[in-house]
Amino acid sequence: MPKSSAKPLHREVILGIDPGSLITGWGLIEIIGSQLHHLAHGTIGTNPAMALPSRLSHIHSGLRGIMERHQPSTVSLEKVFFSRNAQSALKLGQARGVALLAAADRQLRVAEYSAAEIKLAVVGYGQATKEQVQRMVSALLCLRGAIRADAADALASAICHAHRRTFQNLVARSYGRVKSTSWRDYLEMASRR
Numbered sequence: 001m002p003k004s005s006a007k008p009l010h011r012e013v014i015l016g017i018d019p020g021s022l023i024t025g026w027g028l029i030e031i032i033g034s035q036l037h038h039l040a041h042g043t044i045g046t047n048p049a050m051a052l053p054s055r056l057s058h059i060h061s062g063l064r065g066i067m068e069r070h071q072p073s074t075v076s077l078e079k080v081f082f083s084r085n086a087q088s089a090l091k092l093g094q095a096r097g098v099a100l101l102a103a104a105d106r107q108l109r110v111a112e113y114s115a116a117e118i119k120l121a122v123v124g125y126g127q128a129t130k131e132q133v134q135r136m137v138s139a140l141l142c143l144r145g146a147i148r149a150d151a152a153d154a155l156a157s158a159i160c161h162a163h164r165r166t167f168q169n170l171v172a173r174s175y176g177r178v179k180s181t182s183w184r185d186y187l188e189m190a191s192r193r
Contacts, residue, residue, distance in 0.1 A: 011031065015027070016074070016158030018077070018079075018150050021094065024062070024150065025041075025154035036140060037163055041147065041154065067106050073109065074110070075110050076158050077112060096158065113161070118156050142156045
């Protein structure tokens, strides 16, 4: 019986997280070869009457449970942004810290992207609205029904990482191994050819 020469397809599970001190969105996608597949998504809600440390603990245990159940290899989330409201930015930073801690506890790779990078990767426009992100996430993952904005943002973060990983693999094949590549680096390398 002849052996198949086809290489097995690369498979990766990415957990996208949209951190928030009241609602943290999460979304899981699977990449098989170059195909994206939706696995699950949801939110971890907290009671606004709870003290912040209790809310952060609840988010942490929720994320750990999702990571244990689905075994992602990578976590993708939005980079810290600066806000006019210092109190909101501080709470968001603390929720991000909890998400990063949950990933570190499981020794997962972490990828961080700006909001504009995520929107560009999913919608094609860095200033896209939440509604546009929700619609494109649904279209890209063939989802029916409404998705909460927090879960859609988490799935968008995971999709962004999948697109970036695919892009970096193409650049590595074309130009040799590259540690970290941005779209600007690619354009610069392409112009030198």
